[in-house]
Amino acid sequence: MEQTQTGKIHLSRLKGRARAWFSKPANIILLFFLVTLTVLTLYPLLSMLTETFTVHLGREERATKLSIGAFTTYHFQRVFATSANDYSWIQFYKPLLNTLAVSVTSSVFAILFGGVVAFLVTRTNLKYKKFVSAVFTFPYIMPSWTLALFWETFFKNVNIGLKTSNGIMASVFGVFMPEWFVYGFFPISLVLGLHYAPFAYILIGGILRNMDANLEEAATILKTNRSRIIWKITLPIVKPAMLSTFLLVFASSMSAYSVPVFLGSPVRYYVLSTSMKSLMNSYKGQAYIIVAVMILFGVAILMLSQKVTNSRKQFTTVTGKSGQISKINLGKANVPIAIILVIVLLLVAIVPLVTFALESVIIKAGDYSLSNMTLDFWIGTGLEKRLDQGDSTGILLNPVVWRALGTSLALAITCAVIAGTSGILVGYGVAKRRGSRLSNWVNSLSFFPYLMPSLAFGAIYLAMASKISWLHGFLLMALAGSVKYLPFASRSGVNAMLQLSGEIEEAALITGVPWWKRMLRVIFPIQKSSFLSGYLLPMVSCMRELSLFVLLVPTSDTILTTMLMQYSEKGWAQFGNAINLLIIIVVLLVNFTVNKLTGASIDKGVGG
Amino acid sequence: MPEIILKNVAKRFGKFVAVENLNLNIESNAFITLLGPSGCGKTTTLRMIAGLETPTEGRITIDGKVVFDADEGINLPPNKRDVGFLFQNYALWPHMTVYQNIAFGLENLKWDKNRIRTRVNELLKMLKIEQFEKRYPSELSGGQQQRVAIARTLAPGPKVLFMDEPLSNLDAKLRMEMRTELKRLHRDTDSTFVYVTHDQLEAMTLSTRVCIMETGVLQQYAPPLEMYNNPANLFVADFMGNPTMNFIDGHIKADGSIEFGGIKAKFAPTSGSQPGDMDVVVGIRPEYIHIDEEGAMQGTVYSTLPSGMETTVKLDVNGTTLTAVVFGDVDYDVDSQVSFSFHKAAVIFEKATGKNVAKGKLIV
Numbered sequence: 001m002e003q004t005q006t007g008k009i010h011l012s013r014l015k016g017r018a019r020a021w022f023s024k025p026a027n028i029i030l031l032f033f034l035v036t037l038t039v040l041t042l043y044p045l046l047s048m049l050t051e052t053f054t055v056h057l058g059r060e061e062r063a064t065k066l067s068i069g070a071f072t073t074y075h076f077q078r079v080f081a082t083s084a085n086d087y088s089w090i091q092f093y094k095p096l097l098n099t100l101a102v103s104v105t106s107s108v109f110a111i112l113f114g115g116v117v118a119f120l121v122t123r124t125n126l127k128y129k130k131f132v133s134a135v136f137t138f139p140y141i142m143p144s145w146t147l148a149l150f151w152e153t154f155f156k157n158v159n160i161g162l163k164t165s166n167g168i169m170a171s172v173f174g175v176f177m178p179e180w181f182v183y184g185f186f187p188i189s190l191v192l193g194l195h196y197a198p199f200a201y202i203l204i205g206g207i208l209r210n211m212d213a214n215l216e217e218a219a220t221i222l223k224t225n226r227s228r229i230i231w232k233i234t235l236p237i238v239k240p241a242m243l244s245t246f247l248l249v250f251a252s253s254m255s256a257y258s259v260p261v262f263l264g265s266p267v268r269y270y271v272l273s274t275s276m277k278s279l280m281n282s283y284k285g286q287a288y289i290i291v292a293v294m295i296l297f298g299v300a301i302l303m304l305s306q307k308v309t310n311s312r313k314q315f316t317t318v319t320g321k322s323g324q325i326s327k328i329n330l331g332k333a334n335v336p337i338a339i340i341l342v343i344v345l346l347l348v349a350i351v352p353l354v355t356f357a358l359e360s361v362i363i364k365a366g367d368y369s370l371s372n373m374t375l376d377f378w379i380g381t382g383l384e385k386r387l388d389q390g391d392s393t394g395i396l397l398n399p400v401v402w403r404a405l406g407t408s409l410a411l412a413i414t415c416a417v418i419a420g421t422s423g424i425l426v427g428y429g430v431a432k433r434r435g436s437r438l439s440n441w442v443n444s445l446s447f448f449p450y451l452m453p454s455l456a457f458g459a460i461y462l463a464m465a466s467k468i469s470w471l472h473g474f475l476l477m478a479l480a481g482s483v484k485y486l487p488f489a490s491r492s493g494v495n496a497m498l499q500l501s502g503e504i505e506e507a508a509l510i511t512g513v514p515w516w517k518r519m520l521r522v523i524f525p526i527q528k529s530s531f532l533s534g535y536l537l538p539m540v541s542c543m544r545e546l547s548l549f550v551l552l553v554p555t556s557d558t559i560l561t562t563m564l565m566q567y568s569e570k571g572w573a574q575f576g577n578a579i580n581l582l583i584i585i586v587v588l589l590v591n592f593t594v595n596k597l598t599g600a601s602i603d604k605g606v607g608g
Numbered sequence: 609m610p611e612i613i614l615k616n617v618a619k620r621f622g623k624f625v626a627v628e629n630l631n632l633n634i635e636s637n638a639f640i641t642l643l644g645p646s647g648c649g650k651t652t653t654l655r656m657i658a659g660l661e662t663p664t665e666g667r668i669t670i671d672g673k674v675v676f677d678a679d680e681g682i683n684l685p686p687n688k689r690d691v692g693f694l695f696q697n698y699a700l701w702p703h704m705t706v707y708q709n710i711a712f713g714l715e716n717l718k719w720d721k722n723r724i725r726t727r728v729n730e731l732l733k734m735l736k737i738e739q740f741e742k743r744y745p746s747e748l749s750g751g752q753q754q755r756v757a758i759a760r761t762l763a764p765g766p767k768v769l770f771m772d773e774p775l776s777n778l779d780a781k782l783r784m785e786m787r788t789e790l791k792r793l794h795r796d797t798d799s800t801f802v803y804v805t806h807d808q809l810e811a812m813t814l815s816t817r818v819c820i821m822e823t824g825v826l827q828q829y830a831p832p833l834e835m836y837n838n839p840a841n842l843f844v845a846d847f848m849g850n851p852t853m854n855f856i857d858g859h860i861k862a863d864g865s866i867e868f869g870g871i872k873a874k875f876a877p878t879s880g881s882q883p884g885d886m887d888v889v890v891g892i893r894p895e896y897i898h899i900d901e902e903g904a905m906q907g908t909v910y911s912t913l914p915s916g917m918e919t920t921v922k923l924d925v926n927g928t929t930l931t932a933v934v935f936g937d938v939d940y941d942v943d944s945q946v947s948f949s950f951h952k953a954a955v956i957f958e959k960a961t962g963k964n965v966a967k968g969k970l971i972v
Contacts, residue, residue: 212697212699214695214696214697215701217693217699218699219712220685220687221658221660221686222713222716222760223687223713223716224713224716225716236701237701237702
């Protein structure tokens with residue numbers, strides 16, 4: 001009797017507690033995302049892992065003599081321990097070493113270049129600062145293959161690589177660059193480094209700009225010389241940011257696909273991502289094992305970077321009178337440094353665009369005389385009679401191109417809306433319940449897609465979608481894109497929410513403002529620019545994305561980037577360059593329009 | 609020991625004038641306060657003396673050595689000026705322990721290890737932070753961080769110490785405590801202190817001389833009590849003292865008869881000469897308005913603020929509000945009639961310029 005009584009009380013208390021728990025929007029949001037993200041990230045991951053033990057249609061069937069779907073360790077054996085014909089070495093170990101070499105080199109380069117420029121811009125009286133900081137983020141906004149394509153078109157010649165034609169360097173200047181300079185380790189590391197340098201610049205520059213100038217002044221007063229201040233004060237304080245930048249760039253370079261495809265494959269220089277792509281066609285199981293290895297690296301890197309940022313020596317954000325910082329006078333070195341920097345930036349950011357424009361108007365490759373130029377590839381008609389490549393109209397008159405542009409934009413906007421909104425909600429939930437296990441889980445889950453290489457992510461989603469009949473085409477691409485870009489949005493969402501003190505929302509809560517109204521009328525307006533960056537980043541990334549969608553598109557002319565890929569595979573260089581330029585212009589336009597209209601900018605998010 | 613001399617110092621940021629034509633003579637061993645509302649140029653002045661900011665014009669001498677001269681192109685960097693600087697937000701290096709923070713400046717002076725150890729221990733003990741030696745700044749409370757910052761600044765034994773609102777980030781109780789300790793420190797270290805604050809009470813209680821500034825222009829440079837009793841102008845009079853001085857518009861005639869706020873009186877100057885016929889503002893400190901039965905004037909009690917030690921009373925006199933301070937634990941009924949009288953001195957400011965023209969007695 002007494003026992004049922006206490007049991008009842010216990011039950012009603014439990015009910016009450018549950019009701020209280022569910023009355024908080026943050027809890028519902030977290031629960032929702034815990035379930036959704038588990039389904040959308042962990043489930044595909046697990047299903048991919050089971051694929052590594054499964055026999056697939058085609059060559060695997062013949063090699064293992066097992067039926068499709070049977071359990072096998074064949075893939076593991078092939079990837080890790082097959083010495084015949086150096087198989088494992090060629091497919092896995094060599095690409096792994098190449099990946100590590102490229103990633104380390106490009107990260108170091110990105111940090112050195114980005115960090116030095118960040119220092120020059122924030123801490124010295126460098127000339128042309130405005131120009132430098134405006135143009136420096138260009139390579140990051142542009143698709144990563146831009147520089148790779150540029151490098152190849154500019155330096156290629158008939159002696160190396162695919163030996164097809166001469167680029168500008170060879171045909172105009174008569175200089176034939178050696179193979180190591182045009183293809184393989186060096187250009188891949190350099191191009192990736194240049195692509196991610198803006199990322200280092202944004203992160204390190206942010207810390208330097210927010211760093212209390214008094215910290216350095218205090219050292220000056222205590223008779224510390226300049227170099228000792230930089231080594232003992234400035235660098236150690238920026239160190240956590242530098243390390244986490246290093247790790248993020250490392251992770252991004254590791255999963256990069258388009259750059260090594262353009263600059264590595266012609267000379268059989270493979271990294272994990274390209275090796276994986278080549279295995280994907282006939283040996284799915286092995287490809288998935290490589291994906292798993294890449295994800296493992298990603299997770300290890302994430303854990304490392306969390307350890308780095310959670311130390312006792314954390315950077316305190318008490319800002320003092322930093323506005324009064326005395327900038328280092330570069331003196332006589334100022335103008336030379338500024339000019340060199342501007343030239344480098346022009347080479348990296350502006351010259352590629354000019355090159356693409358040029359390449360899209362010449363009729364015969366390698367001839368840059370005015371008589372060899374035409375605008376037909378842009379606005380010509382009846383081309384099939386005069387030119388031996390592809391479409392009959394220039395790209396601006398081609399309805400297929402316009403449709404692809406429309407689909408690309410629609411996809412980018414859809415992904416941005418879903419990812420951006422989810423990012424804000426995740427940020428809200430995580431920040432409100434910060435420290436709780438649920439919040440940590442959702443936070444990690446929302447970051448997880450970042451660690452999956454785009455190509456692998458596409459492959460996993462393709463595998464998952466094959467089991468669901470209604471999931472294909474635009475819907476599938478939108479889903480994959482939204483999940484893949486969620487990390488950008490959730491990062492900026494979490495950061496923005498953590499900056500906001502709880503009292504701001506509580507003040508509205510007290511007066512009985514409902515939750516959705518608090519979000520729309522109070523929270524969103526305050527952190528508008530951070531939140532909008534959470535929309536902008538997925539949008540821009542989606543617009544220029546190739547590797548994620550390459551496996552998911554119904555036909556390759558569905559979106560612009562895969563169309564570009566198709567054109568360059570077919571060797572329609574002029575059309576390809578024209579479309580490439582079109583993509584870059586659209587991306588830049590979107591970025592600057594949003595930036596001008598809302599003040600949101602790419603600088604505020606994490607990069608990928 | 610050292611004396612600091614500023615001559616015609618000015619600082620302009622483009623068109624904006626931060627400090628204008630500043631002349632200041634800081635004698636050795638002084639405790640000088642640069643006082644003023646925010647944006648008045650006090651921090652800029654401090655930073656210019658320390659060398660963290662370059663003046664646009666003028667000449668600065670520390671201890672007989674010219675550290676800055678715009679005309680001769682002399683500009684000694686801060687590390688050559690032999691000064692200490694205590695920042696408002698402490699500026700402790702987050703990646704160094706308390707010990708490392710304090711020892712850093714001594715390492716720059718190439719002291720040997722044992723000597724550094726001894727000196728740091730001495731400072732840790734003096735500021736009562738021995739137990740935090742191995743902690744990082746983020747693991748200390750505001751007050752503890754403040755002490756570490758002081759220890760770091762004092763470590764090399766600077767003869768001139770600059771402090772930029774060092775107490776403004778502390779809570780009220782801690783601030784009181786640190787004030788006492790700073791004053792003691794000034795005595796013990798035998799150095800010249802230059803202190804920036806916007807808190808007039810801090811300036812009054814700490815310094816040997818106060819330099820009060822407004823929009824980049826020096827208003828008055830005098831010992832605090834002199835400034836309190838004989839403010840150079842309305843701005844200074846208003847800034848010094850809490851509750852603030854009563855200001856009543858009035859008119860004075862050449863024969864000394866004065867009329868203000870419906871009160872007719874005779875003005876007898878004790879310093880300065882009898883002002884001529886002009887519109888004036890009469891300044892009366894609240895504690896010089898005595899409420900007693902024999903008072904010749906009448907007023908209505910508008911509100912009272914008893915604090916135990918004293919009571920601030922607002923009086924309504926013919927539509928003018930006067931603030932009086934009565935010492936002791938007294939209170940008055942609101943809306944009751946009281947009599948009051950003026951004691952000690954009043955200050956007469958010229959209405960047009962705000963300048964102090966005379967100080968003297970008001971005889972009703």
